[in-house]
Amino acid sequence: MSTTRDSSVSFDQTDTRSDEMNSTIEQWIDDLVAGVDDAQASAEFQEWLDVQSRFHDYSYRNTLLIKRQCPEASRVAGYRTWQEEFDRHVKEGESAIWIWAPIITKQCPECENSPSYHEESDCEYDETPPEEWSEGLVGFKPAPVFDVSQTEGEPLPDLDTEATGDAGDLVEQLTGAADELGVTVRIVPDEDWTHGEAKGICEQLSLVEVQPLVEVRDRANEADLARTLIHEYAHALLHFDVDDDTERAKREVEAEAVAYVVGRYCGLDTSGSAFYLAAWESDDPEVVSERLGRISRTAEELIDVLEE
Numbered sequence: 001m002s003t004t005r006d007s008s009v010s011f012d013q014t015d016t017r018s019d020e021m022n023s024t025i026e027q028w029i030d031d032l033v034a035g036v037d038d039a040q041a042s043a044e045f046q047e048w049l050d051v052q053s054r055f056h057d058y059s060y061r062n063t064l065l066i067k068r069q070c071p072e073a074s075r076v077a078g079y080r081t082w083q084e085e086f087d088r089h090v091k092e093g094e095s096a097i098w099i100w101a102p103i104i105t106k107q108c109p110e111c112e113n114s115p116s117y118h119e120e121s122d123c124e125y126d127e128t129p130p131e132e133w134s135e136g137l138v139g140f141k142p143a144p145v146f147d148v149s150q151t152e153g154e155p156l157p158d159l160d161t162e163a164t165g166d167a168g169d170l171v172e173q174l175t176g177a178a179d180e181l182g183v184t185v186r187i188v189p190d191e192d193w194t195h196g197e198a199k200g201i202c203e204q205l206s207l208v209e210v211q212p213l214v215e216v217r218d219r220a221n222e223a224d225l226a227r228t229l230i231h232e233y234a235h236a237l238l239h240f241d242v243d244d245d246t247e248r249a250k251r252e253v254e255a256e257a258v259a260y261v262v263g264r265y266c267g268l269d270t271s272g273s274a275f276y277l278a279a280w281e282s283d284d285p286e287v288v289s290e291r292l293g294r295i296s297r298t299a300e301e302l303i304d305v306l307e308e
Contacts, residue, residue, distance in 0.1 A: 072196020
């Protein structure tokens with residue numbers, strides 16, 4: 001393997017190789033967990049988190065509507081919100097994404113209708129006048145929103161999660177290992193990429209072919225391209241049949257931990273993985289430690305395949 005490796009680590013073919021790999025990977029995972037803690041405490045992350053908190057948390061139904069109309073959507077807000085909160089403007093000619101917005105207004109304590117609907121109903125409640133009624137949800141109305149990709153203006157703060165370093169021929173070796181791993185892999189030119197801001201995806205190849213399909217967006221930074229390939233390979237090996245949203249979030253952490261370990265073994269600077277994991281704010285970084293066995297086994301499998 002001609003890829004530049006971590007000069008301080010070598011897993012020779014000896015009787016103690018497996019133990020040495022386990023020990024080293026465990027130490028690296030400890031480093032990653034510490035890095036996540038540092039990343040979460042950084043000013044850069046706090047600025048990013050502040051901006052993220054301004055985006056509305058959409059209901060499951062609205063999330064499905066958004067994804068159906070704009071599958072690549074990542075950060076969504078209303079027309080005025082983009083202007084007033086983020087100093088960005090919807091580009092001319094963009095089509096709105098339509099969702100259901102709640103209607104909150106004064107509500108009859110008995111029939112729970114708005115004052116106007118209450119007057120037209122058979123409800124006889126008259127103990128208090130409408131102006132004294134409490135507000136509540138009385139219905140929904142269509143509302144337009146737009147994804148960040150449909151806007152322009154002041155850039156949103158981003159986290160530097162990219163891997164760096166000399167990737168050598170690692171990308172070529174990773175794509176060459178696809179058959180042995182039971183994965184179909186495609187590197188897609190940037191202009192043909194249809195998955196929004198995602199750097200890579202792992203999905204079923206077709207309705208009749210259950211083999212995982214890994215696609216990654218091509219880029220000049222081959223170190224980060226390799227990291228993304230490793231991340232998506234980890235999904236293919238570990239998570240291909242996972243449907244549960246909570247479990248999927250935890251396994252995103254697993255996949256990035258595998259990318260961190262294998263990338264580090266290959267001599268890449270994968271410290272940006274700490275920011276990547278910090279962005280999964282619903283997950284405690286200890287998930288990485290809790291799932292050390294799964295991460296180690298997958299990382300060792302990928303390292304073995306690359307060495308062959």
